[in-house]
Amino acid sequence: MVHGKWKWMEEELQSLKEKSQLRTLHDTSLLENGWVLRGGKKMLNLASNDYLGLSESLNENKRYQFMKEEEPISSSLRFGSTASRLIVGNDPIYREFEKQFASYKGTEDCLVFSSGYMANLGVISALIGRKDLVLSDRLNHASIVDGIILSRAEHKRYKHRDIEHLEYLLKNADSNQRKLIVTDSIFSMDGSIAPLEKLVELKNRYGAMLMVDEAHSGGIYGAQGQGLVHSLGLSNEVDIQMGTFSKAYGCYGAYIAGDSILIQYLMNKARSFIFTTALPPINIAVILQNWLRVQNESWRQKSLLEKSAWFKKELQFRGFNTGESESQIIPIIVGDNKETLNFSNHLQEKGVAALAVRPPTVPEGTARIRFTIMSIHQEVDLKEALVHIGEIGQQLKITL
Structure with missing residues (x-):
């Protein structure tokens, strides 16, 4: 006792x-x-x-071989990055990978975060604040909910995948509020899929931003695994694409893909990016390897x-x-x-x-x-x- x-x-x-x-x-x-x-x-x-089984792709023998002979971008595949990316943790492998991955996602730019949880916390709280409104599917992941709480914005949950309820909330919102609609693409505990095309229509009609969490669709949907947003031809319509490398890509980390100005803004405003030690360069190199396998296998x-x-x-x-x-x-x-x-x-x-x-x-x-x-x-x-x-x-x- x-x-x-x-x-x-x-x-x-x-x-x-x-x-x-x-x-x-x-x-x-x-x-x-x-x-x-x-x-x-x-x-x-x-x-x-580990939907595609890629976490098994780098056993100890392969890892040694990879470190010794395959250094596709970085001259130093270190296990420690020593600091945040805005200090001295921004190994060249980061920006080279982000440029390539943005092209793959059909966006102008991309930014790697240390985890999906940290990405959702940092991005949502950077985009909206006390005077703003966020509309969230009631079955969204806990990291989205926590990001909303941290933002201190007005939070309204719409019924799961219920477009009519979401439109009702948008119609009755203050026209002067900055508005963010946020949803999972595939809901992690139900396996259901968000009505992304209808969400795009609503965000355009009511002048809102749309953020989609592709943690469980990235690597799986699309001709080369680009995700559900890309497979539906919505890369230019979804304002913020978030995803992880810890699921289908079989590694660790997360990303935000979108317009160049969004990425520059997040570099300066997303606290979970600014105040976090960067992922080790070796981690980015493994992401790169697994990402290539997603495209080619x-x-x-x-x-x-x-x-x-x-x-x-x-x-x-x-x-x-x-x-x-x-x-x-x-x-x-x-x-x-x-x-x-x-x-x-x-x-x-x-x-x-x-x-x-x-x-x-x-x-x-x-x-x-x-x-x-x-x-x-x-x-x-x-x-x-x-x-x-x-x-x-x-x-x-x-x-x-």
């Missing part, structure tokens, strides 16, 4: 435990072909965001989308509620926290790493198992996992 000054923490943790919302860490090592070693047990990894995107569609269909055939999923993110909506945890634990015992997602990550009463497919998953492994999912779902009465 904890006493004295930390007793309030103990009480809060106990409350989380009673609501089946307590979270703990489990040792997890990534293995090959979409498997992990979790808690000492080998499991099929159906819980990561289209079989990965094709395999991912085909397997995801098949897997969702199989879950639905077995009577599971997969919500509004339209992508490689496929939830089974369970509802109750305790039942969801029980389902997840049974699956892990059978060697399937499919983890429970509970409030506050998702709304109350919508706890779920979130499945994410990888292009490198073997069909035989997925079929075996489906057998276990179906049998345990019936046993626990989770199927419809």
